[in-house]
Amino acid sequence: MTRLLLRYRRMLVLPTALLLAFVLMTLQARSGSAIADFAKLILLTSISPFLRLTTKSFDITATLWNEYVDLRRVSRDNQLLKEEVRQLRTEVGELHETALEHSRLSQLFQMSSRVGTEAIVAKVIGKDATNWFRTILIDRGADQGIARHMAVVTAEGLVGRVVDVMARTARVQLITDPESAVGVLIQRSRVVGVAAGSLGGTTQIKYLPLMADVAVGDRVITSGMGGIFPKGIPVGRVVRSGRPTSGALFQSTEAQPHANFSRLEEVLVLKWPPSRDLSWADREPLP
Numbered sequence: 001m002t003r004l005l006l007r008y009r010r011m012l013v014l015p016t017a018l019l020l021a022f023v024l025m026t027l028q029a030r031s032g033s034a035i036a037d038f039a040k041l042i043l044l045t046s047i048s049p050f051l052r053l054t055t056k057s058f059d060i061t062a063t064l065w066n067e068y069v070d071l072r073r074v075s076r077d078n079q080l081l082k083e084e085v086r087q088l089r090t091e092v093g094e095l096h097e098t099a100l101e102h103s104r105l106s107q108l109f110q111m112s113s114r115v116g117t118e119a120i121v122a123k124v125i126g127k128d129a130t131n132w133f134r135t136i137l138i139d140r141g142a143d144q145g146i147a148r149h150m151a152v153v154t155a156e157g158l159v160g161r162v163v164d165v166m167a168r169t170a171r172v173q174l175i176t177d178p179e180s181a182v183g184v185l186i187q188r189s190r191v192v193g194v195a196a197g198s199l200g201g202t203t204q205i206k207y208l209p210l211m212a213d214v215a216v217g218d219r220v221i222t223s224g225m226g227g228i229f230p231k232g233i234p235v236g237r238v239v240r241s242g243r244p245t246s247g248a249l250f251q252s253t254e255a256q257p258h259a260n261f262s263r264l265e266e267v268l269v270l271k272w273p274p275s276r277d278l279s280w281a282d283r284e285p286l287p
Contacts, residue, residue: 117230118271120144124264125169134177134197136160136264141168149228151270157234157258158182158222159267170269174261175235176201183225184235189213192223195235195255203236205253212251214241220255230272234258 126137140146142165152159152172160180164171173180176197184195184205191212195203208214218238224231236255244252 120146120269120271121266122146122170122269123266127264134174134180134261135163136172136174136267138170138172138267138269139168140269141166141170143167145271146170146269151229151233151272152267153233153270154259154264154267156260157236158229159259159261159264161228162269172267175203175257175259176261182229182235183223184220185223186212186214186238187219187221188215189218192225193253195220198254201261202239203255203257205238205255206250208251208253210243210249210251214238214251214253216241230270 120140122138122140124136125139128135136159138146138152146162146165148162148165150162152161158175160172160174160177162170163173174197175182175195178197178199180197182195182203183192185192186205186208189212191208191214193205193208195205198204203220205214205220216238218241220235220238222229222231222233222235236257238253239256240252240254242252
């Protein structure tokens with residue numbers, strides 16, 4: 001019995017003290033004796049540390065619980081804010097991309113109005129993986145009125161011409177393809193030549209007479225000859241021009257295209273020329 005009391009003495013002290021306090025207060029209320037007052041003082045003095053400890057424990061527990069609840073709420077709110085920020089960033093990115101696309105399309109339509117012919121906007125959906133055949137694939141084809149030999153441009157300048165047409169897609173040969181040929185003229189001096197692609201990504205201006213007035217920086221535009229490309233479309237600028245020392249008949253001239261072929265996203269297909277019978281156009285046009 002003694003061992004049992006010693007084992008659970010801490011659990012019995014507070015209930016016993018509270019019981020004695022109740023008994024003493026009852027006696028004081030009935031008799032009001034000095035002995036009862038003295039006993040009450042001793043009892044309250046002995047249980048005060050336990051009461052303070054209990055009160056402190058409840059306060060700490062309540063504080064920790066409130067802080068835990070607040071932390072859970074803050075964590076939840078933080079997660080919601082992160083998700084909202086992510087969604088807003090996505091929307092801003094989409095709006096920015098839409099604005100860029102609208103800007104590019106606006107420039108394309110301005111080019112169409114300058115050329116003065118009906119045009120079809122097409123997106124580039126594929127590019128040649130090698131440098132041997134410089135072509136791109138667009139998402140418009142015969143079903144949308146695309147035909148072979150139609151000129152393809154961007155807001156910066158000439159891109160190439162349609163060489164193969166399927167129902168909903170078409171393949172475009174770039175002017176940087178060594179097999180391509182475009183009738184051009186030097187805008188300043190009005191000298192006529194033929195622009196052909198090169199493996200270096202530039203265009204060679206062929207058939208320029210040795211004494212032709214050509215200088216670095218001159219603007220090169222389409223001549224309109226050959227029946228494929230309308231006249232006046234920007235092609236590029238002369239970056240090198242010289243006269244061979246051997247018995248050559250023509251100048252050696254090189255031009256850098258205006259169009260950025262590594263960043264093509266949308267192009268404009270010009271419904272020109274009106275005639276579809278252009279089998280002869282597969283040959284190199286003469287100036």
